Amino acid sequence: MSHDKLIEYGKNFDAFMAQAKKFNTTSAVVPGKEGEWSAAFVMHHIADAELHFAIRYFNALTIDKPVIIPFAEDLYPTVLNYEGRDWVNSLAQIESIGKLVQTVLAPISSQQWERLSVHFESGDVSVSSLIAKASTHMAAHTEQLKGLM
Numbered sequence: 001m002s003h004d005k006l007i008e009y010g011k012n013f014d015a016f017m018a019q020a021k022k023f024n025t026t027s028a029v030v031p032g033k034e035g036e037w038s039a040a041f042v043m044h045h046i047a048d049a050e051l052h053f054a055i056r057y058f059n060a061l062t063i064d065k066p067v068i069i070p071f072a073e074d075l076y077p078t079v080l081n082y083e084g085r086d087w088v089n090s091l092a093q094i095e096s097i098g099k100l101v102q103t104v105l106a107p108i109s110s111q112q113w114e115r116l117s118v119h120f121e122s123g124d125v126s127v128s129s130l131i132a133k134a135s136t137h138m139a140a141h142t143e144q145l146k147g148l149m
Contacts, residue, residue: 001116002113002114002126002127002128002131002145003105003106003113003126004112004132005105005128005132005135006102006105006106006131008011008132008135009029009101009131009132009134009135009138010102011104011141012135012136012139013098013102013138015139015142016046016094016138016139016141016145017091017094017095017104017143019142019145019146019149020039020043020091020094020145021091021101022149023039023040023087023144023148023149024147027039027148027149028040028043028087029087030148032147032148035104036144036148037054037077037144038148039087039145039148040082040085040087040090041077041082041142042084042141042145042148043087043090043091043094044076044077044085044087044090044136045073045076045077045141046138046141047084047090047093047094047097048071048073048076048089049073049078049134050093050097050098050101050138051093051097052071053130053133053134054097054100054101056068056117056130057101057104057105057130057131058104059117059126060115060116060117060126060127060130061108061112061115062125065116065117065118066117066118067117067118067120068117068118068119068120069123070119078091078106105127105131108127113126113127113128114126114127114128114138115127117130118131123132126149
């Protein structure tokens with residue numbers, strides 16, 4: 001079952017990458033309607049989120065019930081300089097992390113898929129549920145990119 005979630009993650013990863021690669025230097029930085037993020041900001045956000053998710057998987061697989069450190073994503077655009085970052089670099093980061101995650105998680109056992117981390121609001125969270133959340137997150141932002149075309 002959890003391997004199916006990884007396959008779904010891979011499909012959503014591929015769809016995001018295909019959609020993101022449709023942007024160019026000009027179109028990537030055009031702000032969305034009514035203060036929505038540009039495609040570049042969406043890519044920076046996904047790059048940052050994928051980094052956080054990867055650390056969560058790796059910690060869950062190597063540390064007994066690690067605490068999940070939340071990230072204040074609302075602060076990221078300003079504090080982490082989304083305006084000054086290169087969206088091409090963020091896209092490369094997404095691609096690299098996505099491929100790494102798939103390579104690392106593909107051979108893990110069913111017991112490893114159920115290894116737990118502790119979230120301050122949700123309680124115990126399995127690797128399986130983490131990859132499902134990342135997959136859904138990426139799919140939602142793929143739709144956001146489609147709306148920005």
